[in-house]
Amino acid sequence: MARAPHRCVLSLLAVLLTLSAAAPQRAPGPPPRTVSAWLPYWAQEAGYREALAHADQLRTVSPFWYETKSATLVGRHPGAGDRRVIDGLRAKGIQVVPTVMEQLAPGALAAVLTSPEQRAAHVKALLAVVRSRAYDGIDLDYETIAPTPQDQYPAVRDGYVALVTDLCEQLHAAHKQCFVTVTPKTRATGRVWDYPKLGAAADRVRVMAYNLHHAEGAPGPVSTPAWYDEILARATAEVPRDKLDMGLPAYGWDWAVGSTPRARHVTALEADALRRKVRAPYALDPDSRTPHFTYQDGGTRRTVWYQDARGTAAHLPVLRKYGVTHTVLWALGFAQPDLWGTLAAG
Numbered sequence: 001m002a003r004a005p006h007r008c009v010l011s012l013l014a015v016l017l018t019l020s021a022a023a024p025q026r027a028p029g030p031p032p033r034t035v036s037a038w039l040p041y042w043a044q045e046a047g048y049r050e051a052l053a054h055a056d057q058l059r060t061v062s063p064f065w066y067e068t069k070s071a072t073l074v075g076r077h078p079g080a081g082d083r084r085v086i087d088g089l090r091a092k093g094i095q096v097v098p099t100v101m102e103q104l105a106p107g108a109l110a111a112v113l114t115s116p117e118q119r120a121a122h123v124k125a126l127l128a129v130v131r132s133r134a135y136d137g138i139d140l141d142y143e144t145i146a147p148t149p150q151d152q153y154p155a156v157r158d159g160y161v162a163l164v165t166d167l168c169e170q171l172h173a174a175h176k177q178c179f180v181t182v183t184p185k186t187r188a189t190g191r192v193w194d195y196p197k198l199g200a201a202a203d204r205v206r207v208m209a210y211n212l213h214h215a216e217g218a219p220g221p222v223s224t225p226a227w228y229d230e231i232l233a234r235a236t237a238e239v240p241r242d243k244l245d246m247g248l249p250a251y252g253w254d255w256a257v258g259s260t261p262r263a264r265h266v267t268a269l270e271a272d273a274l275r276r277k278v279r280a281p282y283a284l285d286p287d288s289r290t291p292h293f294t295y296q297d298g299g300t301r302r303t304v305w306y307q308d309a310r311g312t313a314a315h316l317p318v319l320r321k322y323g324v325t326h327t328v329l330w331a332l333g334f335a336q337p338d339l340w341g342t343l344a345a346g
Helices: 007-022 041-053 083-091 108-113 116-131 153-173 195-201 225-238 268-277 309-321 338-345
Strands: 035-040 058-068 074-076 099-102 137-141 177-182 204-208 244-249 251-256 264-267 292-297 300-306 327-330
Touching: 035 041, 041 058, 041 083, 058 116, 074 116, 108 116, 108 153, 116 137, 116 153, 137 153, 153 177, 153 195, 177 195, 195 204, 195 225, 204 225, 225 244, 225 309, 244 309, 251 268, 264 268, 268 292, 268 300, 309 338, 327 338
Parallel strands: 035 058, 035 327, 058 099, 099 137, 137 177, 177 204, 204 244, 244 327
Antiparallel strands: 058 074, 251 264, 251 300, 292 300
8 A cells, every 4th residue: 555645855846846936937938930031242242231130030141252163172252251240140149051052054953963072072172161161051052953853853852862971970079060952842843852851961951932033034933832842742752841931032033024024123222212203012922922013114115923911921821831930031132121021920
């Protein structure tokens, strides 16, 4: 038979329960920082000021500072490694994870990825970038492999996984973060990305959910809720949700109607200023839920599609549907101030 608790034990329990009930309840902590953003070097000062102004929302800032030139050479954009920017962001509790991009000739990056010797040399070059400053890791934005031919893409896909896996292992050993930025994977796009293996290796997989209509194509929205639904159905099936960053646009394109030249890039700020200047009414497209307008530029009819806070608010329910809470903005310095309230509301 179990013995009854001793009277002293009962008294002690009573005291502890009383003290626990009387103890002040802690206020809930701040909401998680679910917004990250890229910092373009060509708008660095404005973007840096914006990051400091919204530091309570930002988890990571990725300065767009580095460009791969070859397996062994990683070049620097203007302002790369600016210690004032790095120290200022880190003092606000923001991780600094610079982006390395590339614009190599067709097949050049594929040749690096499919050579074990060149991959090892490239990992070494990337680690040297991380060690060059007080960085919290690195972000790879390698896009020239996306249109790899059908007969070559399995080897290129596997080579990229091997590169990322090796890089991430070495970064993790040094207590650094490892991010990969990828284009969307849908029924018709993104076959070169092995989402499951990249998601297993990297700390974050950033999906650039924009440029549905791009500078070299026909006019139209840079993103739509239906497209987000297709992107996230695949992404959440293959990558852990807590590792996914959904890339959101704060820009658009200005096309000449009926013409073939490359469209002009416009930030959301520039697009709205232009809309006001030409006195075009504000309107959200009912299907894409993005703003657009047309105007006359001399003898040319032009049309602008872009994304702003109201459009973003109409896209975020798709993220909630799939349980994706992390976003990454392209880019700091591009958006109107009201976007930050939209992102805070989630």
